[in-house]
Amino acid sequence: MKRAIFIISLLSIVLLAQDGIQLESVRGAGMGEASVALAGDAYTSANNPAGLFQSKRMQLCTSYSKFFAGLDVGSIAEGNFFFNPLPGKYFAFSLAGSYFFQDIFSQMHLDLSVGRKLLRFKEGNGFLAIALTGNIYRIGYNIDNAVYDTLLGDDPNDPLWNNGTDKIAFGGGVSAFARVKDATFGLKFLNLNEPNIAISDDPAGALPRKMRAGFSYEYRDFILGALDIEMPLRSPTIQDPMKLGFGVEGKLLENKILLRTGYNMDIGEGGKGSFHLGCGFRSLTSHNIGFDYALILPSGEISGHPHHKFALIYGFPIPPPKEVDLMVFADSLSTQPKILCPDSVGTIRAVIANLGKDDAKKFYTRIFYIDADSNYGLIEKRKISSLPSDETMNLDIDWIPPEKGYYDIYVSVDDVSDDGLTREGVLPDINTTNNIASFNVPVFAPPSIEKPPQLLKSMLKLSEINYIREEVPMVPFVFFDKADTMISDRFFAPMQEVSKRLQKNPNAALVLRGYVDNPSEEGEFSDLEWLANARARSLKRYLIELGIPERQIIIEDASEYDYTQPRAGKKNRRRTSQYEEMIAEENRRVEIRTQIIDFPDSILICCVNYRIGETEIPPEGKIEIENSMRLTKNLLEQNPDVIILFHGMSTPTDGAKWERAFARAVNVRNYAGQLVSQRTANRMMVYASAPDTADMVAIVMSGDATIFRPRGSARAAQGFQVAAREKNEIQLEGLKVDAGVDSYYIAIVDDIMNEFKLLAAGHGFPPSDIPWDWHGNDGEPPEPNKNYFAYLYVKDNVGQILEIKSEPVKMKITRQEKREELILVNFTFGGAFPQSPYLEGRMERIASDFIQKAVQRKTIFKVVVGGHTDIIGSPEANQRLSLQRAKREERNLRELLITMLKLRGDAELNMWLADHNVSIDVKGFGYSKPYKVRVWERGYFKDILIGDNDYPEGRFVNRRVALEYEIIKHYER
Numbered sequence: 001m002k003r004a005i006f007i008i009s010l011l012s013i014v015l016l017a018q019d020g021i022q023l024e025s026v027r028g029a030g031m032g033e034a035s036v037a038l039a040g041d042a043y044t045s046a047n048n049p050a051g052l053f054q055s056k057r058m059q060l061c062t063s064y065s066k067f068f069a070g071l072d073v074g075s076i077a078e079g080n081f082f083f084n085p086l087p088g089k090y091f092a093f094s095l096a097g098s099y100f101f102q103d104i105f106s107q108m109h110l111d112l113s114v115g116r117k118l119l120r121f122k123e124g125n126g127f128l129a130i131a132l133t134g135n136i137y138r139i140g141y142n143i144d145n146a147v148y149d150t151l152l153g154d155d156p157n158d159p160l161w162n163n164g165t166d167k168i169a170f171g172g173g174v175s176a177f178a179r180v181k182d183a184t185f186g187l188k189f190l191n192l193n194e195p196n197i198a199i200s201d202d203p204a205g206a207l208p209r210k211m212r213a214g215f216s217y218e219y220r221d222f223i224l225g226a227l228d229i230e231m232p233l234r235s236p237t238i239q240d241p242m243k244l245g246f247g248v249e250g251k252l253l254e255n256k257i258l259l260r261t262g263y264n265m266d267i268g269e270g271g272k273g274s275f276h277l278g279c280g281f282r283s284l285t286s287h288n289i290g291f292d293y294a295l296i297l298p299s300g301e302i303s304g305h306p307h308h309k310f311a312l313i314y315g316f317p318i319p320p321p322k323e324v325d326l327m328v329f330a331d332s333l334s335t336q337p338k339i340l341c342p343d344s345v346g347t348i349r350a351v352i353a354n355l356g357k358d359d360a361k362k363f364y365t366r367i368f369y370i371d372a373d374s375n376y377g378l379i380e381k382r383k384i385s386s387l388p389s390d391e392t393m394n395l396d397i398d399w400i401p402p403e404k405g406y407y408d409i410y411v412s413v414d415d416v417s418d419d420g421l422t423r424e425g426v427l428p429d430i431n432t433t434n435n436i437a438s439f440n441v442p443v444f445a446p447p448s449i450e451k452p453p454q455l456l457k458s459m460l461k462l463s464e465i466n467y468i469r470e471e472v473p474m475v476p477f478v479f480f481d482k483a484d485t486m487i488s489d490r491f492f493a494p495m496q497e498v499s500k501r502l503q504k505n506p507n508a509a510l511v512l513r514g515y516v517d518n519p520s521e522e523g524e525f526s527d528l529e530w531l532a533n534a535r536a537r538s539l540k541r542y543l544i545e546l547g548i549p550e551r552q553i554i555i556e557d558a559s560e561y562d563y564t565q566p567r568a569g570k571k572n573r574r575r576t577s578q579y580e581e582m583i584a585e586e587n588r589r590v591e592i593r594t595q596i597i598d599f600p601d602s603i604l605i606c607c608v609n610y611r612i613g614e615t616e617i618p619p620e621g622k623i624e625i626e627n628s629m630r631l632t633k634n635l636l637e638q639n640p641d642v643i644i645l646f647h648g649m650s651t652p653t654d655g656a657k658w659e660r661a662f663a664r665a666v667n668v669r670n671y672a673g674q675l676v677s678q679r680t681a682n683r684m685m686v687y688a689s690a691p692d693t694a695d696m697v698a699i700v701m702s703g704d705a706t707i708f709r710p711r712g713s714a715r716a717a718q719g720f721q722v723a724a725r726e727k728n729e730i731q732l733e734g735l736k737v738d739a740g741v742d743s744y745y746i747a748i749v750d751d752i753m754n755e756f757k758l759l760a761a762g763h764g765f766p767p768s769d770i771p772w773d774w775h776g777n778d779g780e781p782p783e784p785n786k787n788y789f790a791y792l793y794v795k796d797n798v799g800q801i802l803e804i805k806s807e808p809v810k811m812k813i814t815r816q817e818k819r820e821e822l823i824l825v826n827f828t829f830g831g832a833f834p835q836s837p838y839l840e841g842r843m844e845r846i847a848s849d850f851i852q853k854a855v856q857r858k859t860i861f862k863v864v865v866g867g868h869t870d871i872i873g874s875p876e877a878n879q880r881l882s883l884q885r886a887k888r889e890e891r892n893l894r895e896l897l898i899t900m901l902k903l904r905g906d907a908e909l910n911m912w913l914a915d916h917n918v919s920i921d922v923k924g925f926g927y928s929k930p931y932k933v934r935v936w937e938r939g940y941f942k943d944i945l946i947g948d949n950d951y952p953e954g955r956f957v958n959r960r961v962a963l964e965y966e967i968i969k970h971y972e973r
Helices: 002-017 049-054 489-501 527-546 578-585 619-638 658-673 837-854 875-901 905-914 952-958
Strands: 060-064 078-085 090-103 105-120 127-141 166-180 184-190 210-219 223-232 242-252 259-269 272-284 289-298 306-313 324-330 334-336 344-355 360-371 376-387 391-399 407-412 437-443 460-462 462-472 476-478 508-514 553-555 589-596 605-608 645-647 682-689 698-700 711-720 728-731 741-749 755-762 768-771 791-797 800-805 810-812 815-826 859-867 918-924 932-937 940-945 960-970
Touching: 049 105, 049 127, 049 166, 049 184, 166 376, 306 508, 324 407, 344 360, 344 376, 344 407, 360 391, 376 391, 391 918, 476 952, 489 508, 489 527, 508 527, 508 645, 527 553, 527 589, 578 952, 589 698, 605 619, 619 698, 645 658, 645 837, 658 698, 658 791, 698 837, 755 768, 837 859, 837 875, 837 960, 875 905, 875 918, 875 960, 905 918, 940 952
Parallel strands: 460 810, 462 815, 508 553, 645 682, 859 918
Antiparallel strands: 060 078, 060 306, 078 090, 090 105, 105 127, 127 166, 166 184, 184 210, 210 223, 223 242, 242 259, 259 272, 272 289, 289 306, 324 344, 334 344, 344 391, 360 376, 360 407, 407 437, 462 711, 476 589, 508 589, 605 698, 645 698, 728 768, 741 755, 741 791, 791 800, 815 960, 859 960, 932 940
């Protein structure tokens, strides 16, 4: 038994050398036991469980230690295992155990550790974590293996064993670990409750409470140094001294071979030490297989009896990184309303998505603002529990802006930060560049005014007034001097108007064809085809300089058409006519036509076919119309001058009924008009032809309005002079615009918001007092007994609009006379057929306006359908041609009126006209009345000649049929 006591005493020394029943890693043993700051490998559960968060894979390790090799005390050995599962984002755990054994003594030690990550450092992939560890100790003695020597006083019944031969004790500890770039720091507190492992509960058997602190630094992933200090948390004695350990680890062959050395020493009087060597291998493959070996050479009485430690390591494959890809859709960022008001609730809207393959779980979305003074403000920090792969999530965040101004609103996903623009994420996001997006939000109250615009006078009274309104036609030609390509200055005004219209209609294009006059230019120019093309190119350059995009101008090469085809006279005429030069001028030209571009069919939309005698739209026709309107809707909305023509037709088999063809076109137009906006429906025109080649309605898009629609109207009024005392004034009181005024517009408008007089417009704050002399934009007076309003429009710098009208104002008169002249159609040279279907399509609009004027009470309505010609030809021929033109259009007008009024023929129409004091005369004026417009200038009427027979474009204007109105209306006094 004395031998047993010796062995037990020796074991106590061993246990002290083993730091008092601690788990020890083979890697740390090779580095002088300086292991508290080592982490990331399979031994982390032994070295410092708080460092588990540095591991990137699940690891398992077993080791075997042989103590005091060569000492004749029997076998003293220890086996260990370490198991480290893959750590989570915030939590980790590990399990480790050891079994120490000798013939008559054994010790089992089991550790369970749980770690929690506290902080993640923004730089260097660093972190701070702590761990709690629970210990179970089992001490056992196998006295059956003891040898008793009674001569020495050994007693098998020694009272030492009265409480049994084994014992279980429980302990606990806490550890901390921090990594900052390439440096790590470790701290461990062991045996906090000082568990007693003595069989007899002798106080000397209590494991001492200790603290271990360590530091390590890795240089360029090549060499690592570590330092540890162990301190008992009571006065150190020979049994529990302070210890210092330090060691170095080097890496070779791409970090696969590891070499280690270190020294561990007791601090204090009589302190001893040990020299440590070690090596290791790691395959660094998917399945990371390795081993470690350590040799410990103690000093003192047991020098020469080293300890050997060997370990096998297996690292499970690193899980593929989670493919989380959170994104904020920048285009989705908006507020409702678009412009927010201070101290009022608005909603910030955003769409976030997870574009990765894995679900994103438990992350934060931060919504914040930076104001104009760079101040930060948190709007909301919202926790998202889960966002599955390939799914989106709508975010609606209520916000009350603190004050007016401009704010940059940021929406950031996977962001745990609480301040500033820097985002701090925690998820393994594969693309962080799309995690944050911003947009600018204006916060301003909308413009307001204390009271509507005020007018000083609400009525103007006059006794009599005369109105004159005449259209200014467009000419879709440019004419040239002989053998010349220069554009004359007289074409500037009409071409400038064409340019303005084309810039507003991106799908309308001009098609240019150049022509020559063969008889007069053949001897003057050698290459007439080149001359025709040169004239078209010259006009194209001219139009581009006026602002038309080049893509909207198409030149047809003269080789593709007859560039010598005359507009006047014959191609190979003899030059003997007294009008020879005028005829030649008509032929030296560029003709302008239109075409729709960027559309599958440049003209035809669809056709609606009819059975004989029917006018109602067939079912299949409605489907055609619906599909066609859907196809053309966007184009029509984007091109305000592109019109749709509904051409009704009737064949001889159908009776060649013009009324039927017209009714078909009207029905199709009305149905199509229901499928589009009112603005688009207003650009739908109808016309009819009979006999024709098919019973159908052809729906055609046309850009002809850009070149044929008259350039507005010349208006004048006689007898309208306002005394200074009668002049009016608009006053604005209490206008408030927080965001500043971008633009303003002040005008007199009628009941349907048509501008009558522009009073002021511009940028910046509007004037508070604006005079008005009762005149309109063309010097005309207000319509009698019609309501007018002072209208104020203000747009602030963020796009908010204030629109407000005054109370109505009127002009009251006793007698009004109105004269109007509207050009119905222009004709080809010497012909009786219209120049453009667009002008013919206007007839329905004119007829509708005719009916509205005729039904007015107390009105005398006189109408003259007048035909006109240019000066070329004999007076007799021109008289006959002008009358022929007038009769044709008068017939068209009567047929339109009959159809629209649902009458049964001319007799009923004549009765209707008589009942409404309307008379229609048809006259042919020949060339006796070239086209003029009358304007009121400085108190006098002034005639301006538009149809100048000295120029080919003037002669084109004169080849016309015009509708001349004279309306006399009496009002009650």
